[in-house]
Amino acid sequence: MELKEGKQKFIQSWGTLGSHWGINRTMAQIHALLLISNEALNANDIMEELNISMGNTNMNIRALIDWGLVFKELKPGERKDFFVAEKDMLEVVKRIITQRKKKELEPMLRVLESISNVEGTDAETEEFKKVIKDITLFSSKADSALDNLIKSDSNWFIGTFMKMIK
Amino acid sequence: MELKEGKQKFIQSWGTLGSHWGINRTMAQIHALLLISNEALNANDIMEELNISMGNTNMNIRALIDWGLVFKELKPGERKDFFVAEKDMLEVVKRIITQRKKKELEPMLRVLESISNVEGTDAETEEFKKVIKDITLFSSKADSALDNLIKSDSNWFIGTFMKMIK
């Protein structure tokens, strides 16, 4: 297979995958393009390579920087900003978990807390309380496990990971 | 807080959470409604409770059944189908992982495989091959770990989980 065709396929797939992980398609495609590039690219390069507008390019690069998946690289003597991707997959996963934990799990835990004290002792209320308690317990555990994962270094993770897969 | 208000908040939040996990909002709301119900509900109950159309209700119930998150329950002497939710959170998570693995991870692995043999020995091609190899390794490990997780029983999972969170 030609490099060009391979790159296109990868960018396309990474875009699709990303769109299921809270990263929109263009954002993931920009990340893919930077991942497989052996040098930093500027906004213009990205725009032309992916056939998207400057506005779209800019907004998604900034989102990627927010997520910690892309870094700005200033080249001496160059006016434009250049960008490189986080290439360590474990780090990529950790960044995504951090964002999603903050945007999804934590708000859910707050809601669960707020609704845990409904009034009543009838069967319907009891069932409700039971479900909320179960979910809260499960979510809290998940929250702690993810905290540890995020803080862990690669070795700890790989170790635990390897044990999990036996 | 009143039970009714608590239920509404929960359904709303579960809907939002679900929409980030490949489950659309309505689908997640139906699951939420069934989760906190102490008895099986029929399509009409769900439709009225969530203020959605019969078509929408039907399509999403069927999607939930496909995902293994809801089960049909036939009541003797009743003409209508009744539905109950999977209430074991670990099982819920496992079902979601199963679906997402099939729909996301496995296609990605196939693409990675297909593009792993690009031609060329220049720096750009080498970088591309390196990134693809890294991602393939990581994805394969994730795939195995998830397989084990899906097959595992609650005890195994909780055990490993507890070790992870120390």
Added chain:
DNA sequence: TTTATTTTTCAGTAAATTTTGAAAACTCGA
């Protein structure tokens, strides 16, 4: 300063996804 270049913003448009509603297809008791 001034001016050329680059980045950011955002209202309007376009694309993708979800929902409706009505008709068709089932199902089962009589």
Added chain:
DNA sequence: TCGAGTTTTCAAAATTTACTGAAAAATAAA
């Protein structure tokens, strides 16, 4: 077999989400 009740389908409409393009703001060399 009929027909009332129930479920399914799917084209069109509504809603949500993403993208563009052009103007404004920021940046830095002259």
